[in-house]
Amino acid sequence: MASIAENIAAIQNRLPEGTKLIAVSKTKPNEVIMEAYDAGHRVFGENKVQELVAKYEALPKDIEWHMIGHLQRNKVKFIVPFVHLIHGVDSFRLLKEINKQGKNISGVIDVLLQVHIAQEDTKFGFSKEELLEMLESDEFQAMEHVRICGLMGMATYTEDNDLIKKEFGSLAYLFGELKASNFREADYFNQLSMGMSSDYEFAVQKGSTMVRVGSSIFGSRNYN
Numbered sequence: 134m135a136s137i138a139e140n141i142a143a144i145q146n147r148l149p150e151g152t153k154l155i156a157v158s159k160t161k162p163n164e165v166i167m168e169a170y171d172a173g174h175r176v177f178g179e180n181k182v183q184e185l186v187a188k189y190e191a192l193p194k195d196i197e198w199h200m201i202g203h204l205q206r207n208k209v210k211f212i213v214p215f216v217h218l219i220h221g222v223d224s225f226r227l228l229k230e231i232n233k234q235g236k237n238i239s240g241v242i243d244v245l246l247q248v249h250i251a252q253e254d255t256k257f258g259f260s261k262e263e264l265l266e267m268l269e270s271d272e273f274q275a276m277e278h279v280r281i282c283g284l285m286g287m288a289t290y291t292e293d294n295d296l297i298k299k300e301f302g303s304l305a306y307l308f309g310e311l312k313a314s315n316f317r318e319a320d321y322f323n324q325l326s327m328g329m330s331s332d333y334e335f336a337v338q339k340g341s342t343m344v345r346v347g348s349s350i351f352g353s354r355n356y357n
């Protein structure tokens with residue numbers, strides 16, 4: 134079996150220059166994360182606030198932590214002081230809470246807006262219409278403690294590669310449209326987070342700038 138370091142190197146080799154590999158370490162113990170760390174990796178993703186905070190506290194402080202999962206509003210305050218990027222902002226109410234907590238620490242929190250691109254209705258995210266409505270509202274435009282760095286999406290879990298490519302393509306298209314309109318003046322609007330172990334190569338073909346890969350690095354997860 135390949136080591137964690139070898140898995141990371143193999144994936145890096147398949148990513149274009151400048152595409153960020155987020156090692157999704159959810160459910161994995163600190164010793165396993167340290168194996169990746171000792172191999173030089175510094176960018177990790179978690180999807181549960183409690184686990185993210187515990188790992189942040191226990192592990193080296195030069196790790197860049199990404200919150201990739203669904204985030205509950207009452208937990209925003211626990212991660213705002215240290216999180217590098219919040220990927221799954223899927224409602225205006227959540228964004229408002231992040232803005233409020235950003236204000237409390239006199240900071241500006243980097244986030245991605247999650248767009249619903251999959252066929253399953255279990256996956257969170259804005260529709261295009263909801264997104265545009267929010268972006269055009271006065272309340273959105275007045276927010277000073279969040280910075281929208283781009284979009285995030287998850288494709289349908291399917292063997293149908295054409296569907297996956299189509300979904301990633303639609304997110305990339307929306308990203309391009311927003312870059313040319315609402316975010317025309319915003320050079321920080323430049324991240325497109327899409328792709329996981331099973332589909333990151335398609336995501337990269339469609340212009341992903343950040344892939345979130347767990348099981349292809351760390352092996353499968355045991356939930357209990």
Ligand SMILES: *Cc1c(COP(=O)(O)O)cnc(C)c1O
Pocket residue numbers: 157159180201202328329330331345346347348349
């Ligand atoms: C778990 C998770 C991933 C990584 O999934 P793998 O299939 O293990 O690569 C990516 N994104 C999100 C939002 C996740 O929750």
